[in-house]
Amino acid sequence: MSVFGSSGKRGFGGGTSAFGKEGSDDVAVDLNLTPLMDVMSNILFFLLASFGAAIVSFVAVSVPVQSDAPGAAPKTDSVMVNLRVLPGEYRLNVTNEAVDREKLEAHRGVLPKRDGRYDNAALHAALYKIKLEFPASDTLMIVPSETTVYDEIIQIMDTARAHEADGKRIRLLPKVVVADLVKAETAE
Amino acid sequence: MSWNDTGGNEYDVPLNLVALIDVLTNLLFFLMIGFAAQEIEVKNADKITLPTSTTKAEIELSVAVAITADEILIDQVPVARVVHGAIEAPRDGEKIVPIYDRLNTLRAARQAETAGLSKDDDVVFLLADKDASFALLAPVMKTAAMAGYPNFRFAVVKE
Numbered sequence: 001m002s003v004f005g006s007s008g009k010r011g012f013g014g015g016t017s018a019f020g021k022e023g024s025d026d027v028a029v030d031l032n033l034t035p036l037m038d039v040m041s042n043i044l045f046f047l048l049a050s051f052g053a054a055i056v057s058f059v060a061v062s063v064p065v066q067s068d069a070p071g072a073a074p075k076t077d078s079v080m081v082n083l084r085v086l087p088g089e090y091r092l093n094v095t096n097e098a099v100d101r102e103k104l105e106a107h108r109g110v111l112p113k114r115d116g117r118y119d120n121a122a123l124h125a126a127l128y129k130i131k132l133e134f135p136a137s138d139t140l141m142i143v144p145s146e147t148t149v150y151d152e153i154i155q156i157m158d159t160a161r162a163h164e165a166d167g168k169r170i171r172l173l174p175k176v177v178v179a180d181l182v183k184a185e186t187a188e
Numbered sequence: 189m190s191w192n193d194t195g196g197n198e199y200d201v202p203l204n205l206v207a208l209i210d211v212l213t214n215l216l217f218f219l220m221i222g223f224a225a226q227e228i229e230v231k232n233a234d235k236i237t238l239p240t241s242t243t244k245a246e247i248e249l250s251v252a253v254a255i256t257a258d259e260i261l262i263d264q265v266p267v268a269r270v271v272h273g274a275i276e277a278p279r280d281g282e283k284i285v286p287i288y289d290r291l292n293t294l295r296a297a298r299q300a301e302t303a304g305l306s307k308d309d310d311v312v313f314l315l316a317d318k319d320a321s322f323a324l325l326a327p328v329m330k331t332a333a334m335a336g337y338p339n340f341r342f343a344v345v346k347e
Contacts (some may be wrong), residue, residue: 033205040212047219058313058341059243063333096311144322151239154344159240180326181336 055151059157061176074098078136079107080128081173084143085152088113092126094134103133108152118152124172128163131172140173143180153178239318240337241344250341251294253287255320255328262290273324284331291335310336315343 077097084091090111094104106132111122133135140160144153160173254261258267260275263297267286268277279287290311298309312332316325329340 008253037205037212040209040216044212044216044219057241057243057245057247057344057346059241059245059344061340061342063329063338063340064336065333144326146321146323148322149256149318150316150320150322150325150342153322154239154241154342155320158344161242167191170253175334 014088059154059176061157061178064177064179075136077134079104079130079134080139080141081130081137082141082143083123083147083156084145085118085156086145087147090118090123092123094130096134099134107133118155120155123162124158124159127160127172128170131163131170138171138173139175139177141177141179144178194287199216236315236317237319238315238343238345238347242341242347243344244346248308248311248313248341250308250313251337253291253296253332254315255317255324257317260287260328262287263270265290273321275324279331281305282327282330283334285336287328287331288335291332291337295347296338311339311341313337313341313343 022064074097076096079096079099080093082093084093086160088171092107092109094107096104107126109126111119111126113119127140140156142153142156157176160176162174163170163172193233235258249278252261252263254264256270258270260270260277267290268275268284270276275284277287280288295309298306302309314325314329332338332340
């Protein structure tokens with residue numbers, strides 16, 4: 001006798017059980033998977049919806065720490081880029097003892113706010129210009145003021161991370177140091 | 189009209205859902221794992237509106253410091269109160285004592301677990317509201333640096 005019986009459905013052979021009289025062709029175990037599919041599809045949908053809504057990431061930052069170790073000799077193809085965030089403007093400054101003062105002066109400047117917002121487009125252009133002249137530069141030191149908010153610091157870091165043009169991505173100043181000169185803010 | 193009611197003959201249309209369930213189960217499993225990992229980091233974020241960023245960095249575990257409008261939490265434990273945008277806690281110079289102590293304790297515990305300094309032992313995952321002023325962030329960052337955490341991961345929401 002076939003285990004599938006004459007109906008072609010799987011059955012049990014011999015004896016009597018909760019499933020019916022075994023050995024007969026009448027018993028079939030059809031597991032209805034449709035409700036399970038429904039539940040899983042619903043869970044999947046809500047998980048996908050919530051997963052996409054709040055993808056949390058991070059941007060790496062460090063603070064300056066005092067070190068007794070001797071510093072590396074300054075290179076002529078890199079500069080330290082300092083950005084002071086004042087309530088009404090950005091002040092950009094570049095330093096390197098090994099580079100001519102005139103070359104550095106060309107990259108110093110004040111970027112005032114436009115329509116009440118910091119001019120990140122102008123900042124990006126200025127940083128790109130610095131990167132072109134000093135390609136080994138990779139660090140931006142941000143000196144926020146007391147009124148600078150967290151979001152503005154993040155926007156500066158986004159602006160300074162990379163330059164994209166013609167499908168190419170050039171890393172600008174991905175390393176960021178946030179310095180605290182709050183008390184010295186009023187001093188010129 | 190039912191599926192079987194065509195022309196009087198019985199037609200079985202067996203749809204094999206088992207393979208589909210396998211796929212769904214796998215998807216569900218990986219999504220839940222990923223979701224759980226995210227949740228570890230953003231438990232304190234319910235009171236915080238994170239800024240958005242173009243960064244593509246994947247989240248990495250480290251000590252979480254959350255600065256909300258009312259309090260400062262380290263790994264979900266409140267350590268200091270924030271009143272009118274200023275931190276109310278005992279200080280020793282520029283150091284905020286409860287934050288310093290808590291970070292030091294965690295650092296010691298982590299180093300005991302890893303038997304030495306590991307990759308993320310000097311990194312703080314900082315969660316702060318996008319409108320939090322630097323006057324509020326600076327003392328926390330400075331204290332963390334004094335406690336041996338000079339590196340930070342600023343929490344953001346991917347654009």
